[in-house]
Amino acid sequence: MKKDEVPQDGDNLHEGTFKQIxxxxxxxxxxxxxxxxxxxxxxxxLSQAWDEVNEKVAAAKxxxxxxxxxxxAYYMEKCLMDLALLANYxxxxxxxxxxxxxxxxxxxxxxxxxQRYADAFKISKEDLLxxx
Amino acid sequence: MNNxxxxxxxxxxxxSGVISNLLGHYGLQISEPMAFGIGAGLxxxxxxxxxxxxxxxxTYRIWPGAIFQRVCKRLGVKMELAKFSTPExxxxxxxxxxxxGTPVGLLSSVYYLPYFPPSYRFHxxxxxLVVYGKREGQYLVSDPVMDTVTEIDPVSLAQAxxxxxxxxxxxxxxxxxxxxxxxxxxxxxxxxxxxxxxYMLKIPFxxxxxxxxxxxxxxxxxxxxKAGERKAGLYLGNVIRMQEEIGTGGAGFxxxxxxFLQEAATxxxxxxxxxxxxxxxxxxxxWRNFAFxxxxxxxxxxxxxxxxxxxxxxxxxxxxxEETFFRKLAQVRF
Numbered sequence: 001m002k003k004d005e006v007p008q009d010g011d012n013l014h015e016g017t018f019k020q021i022x023x024x025x026x027x028x029x030x031x032x033x034x035x036x037x038x039x040x041x042x043x044x045x046l047s048q049a050w051d052e053v054n055e056k057v058a059a060a061k062x063x064x065x066x067x068x069x070x071x072x073a074y075y076m077e078k079c080l081m082d083l084a085l086l087a088n089y090x091x092x093x094x095x096x097x098x099x100x101x102x103x104x105x106x107x108x109x110x111x112x113x114x115q116r117y118a119d120a121f122k123i124s125k126e127d128l129l130x131x132x
Numbered sequence: 133m134n135n136x137x138x139x140x141x142x143x144x145x146x147x148s149g150v151i152s153n154l155l156g157h158y159g160l161q162i163s164e165p166m167a168f169g170i171g172a173g174l175x176x177x178x179x180x181x182x183x184x185x186x187x188x189x190x191t192y193r194i195w196p197g198a199i200f201q202r203v204c205k206r207l208g209v210k211m212e213l214a215k216f217s218t219p220e221x222x223x224x225x226x227x228x229x230x231x232x233g234t235p236v237g238l239l240s241s242v243y244y245l246p247y248f249p250p251s252y253r254f255h256x257x258x259x260x261l262v263v264y265g266k267r268e269g270q271y272l273v274s275d276p277v278m279d280t281v282t283e284i285d286p287v288s289l290a291q292a293x294x295x296x297x298x299x300x301x302x303x304x305x306x307x308x309x310x311x312x313x314x315x316x317x318x319x320x321x322x323x324x325x326x327x328x329x330x331y332m333l334k335i336p337f338x339x340x341x342x343x344x345x346x347x348x349x350x351x352x353x354x355x356x357x358k359a360g361e362r363k364a365g366l367y368l369g370n371v372i373r374m375q376e377e378i379g380t381g382g383a384g385f386x387x388x389x390x391x392f393l394q395e396a397a398t399x400x401x402x403x404x405x406x407x408x409x410x411x412x413x414x415x416x417x418x419w420r421n422f423a424f425x426x427x428x429x430x431x432x433x434x435x436x437x438x439x440x441x442x443x444x445x446x447x448x449x450x451x452x453x454e455e456t457f458f459r460k461l462a463q464v465r466f
Contacts, residue, residue, distance in 0.1 A: 001387060001413070001416060001420060017249040018249070018278055018279055019279060020144070021142050021144040021277070022144060022384060022387065023144060023384070023387040023388050023390070023391045025413060030394065031165070031387070031390065031391035031394050031395075033142075033143075033144075040424070040427055041372050041423040041424050041426060041428075042372065042423075042427075044369070044372070044428075044430050045369040045370070045373040045427065045430060046251060046252075046373065048369040048430055049254075049366075049373065050251065052366060080243070080254060081255070082185060084297075085255065085297045088296040088297060089296050
């Protein structure tokens, strides 16, 4: 890649917050560091990954509101976690966390357990009980 | 060992960047490409069984930590390395070391680093950064992929250092205790090149090295049929993300390695390496073309078999070009 080919495709996800370093060849054929504002394929792949996350979060929200799953499942998606990671954070087995995703079981959780989930998601207990 | 202010330099990749910045602090000047080359950082692997969020993993570099170990070993640098059972112990140990004015390398999770734009904060647990001091309760951070130094609050730093998941950083911290004043790069360069060639050409599994690129090519061709339209797009998107995103960079790594060969050519006075650098630049451009086309396919969401077959062809070209390149590189006599 030549120095003047270093991509400068800024986008919304970057929000212009920072630039990355790339190595490219200058006119004399020597490698130099050049800053890049972003690149189209990377932007596409990144926004695709976020679309996927957002879709999952929205789907989980609907299920919570219709009473089919508990907020645990919703916040898990929202915090980009999977079952294994969440179980690790709250110190439970995966099957236990899965059980906590049932609204009936969730309602009976102790305050301590609710607090552990709230901590794992970095939210208040209030937010855990009532999703926005 | 010395008291001057830590100098932050932005680099393309976190691991080679931290090595370059940390050793530079102790007077051992080593550029990022040189650290990457000596550490034999270039690699390829495609692991369909190791899924992250249900998507097969692809890597364009050696596993985290390997560059570090190799550079230290080859240059005779001695590192103090520590992991901790609790955040309290980990943070206390960090405070103790930075109090002596020693910059400390830390392993952390990107998800909990507030200075990254939100869109980049995924649960990636092998990010390297340097903490070089503390001011008014805030830690002073030199993150090699950021343009400037930044600060981080103790709570976020503790969360980032003690994130769960795989691999759990467990508060890993490291700092040099012995750095040679002058190191000869000659032998380390040679060893680094030999190791890279070995890893790219000779691993007897189909998922790694040049064989791994062909393996991926075969998979990509079948994505629309085997995974379905939706998943095919996600799989492909991940191949690009692993290739281009922060702290990774596939084509990017090819260019870093080419920069290394160029530097090595001057250092060892070997014109051959400089010519090979030019060749690798062309391979990097092939990867860039691939990413560009793959991005377009992802965007159009058209899972027609033709486009995936074309992408597969492009990968085969990358594989062929890399094989030719590494065979030549392996032939270079020092």
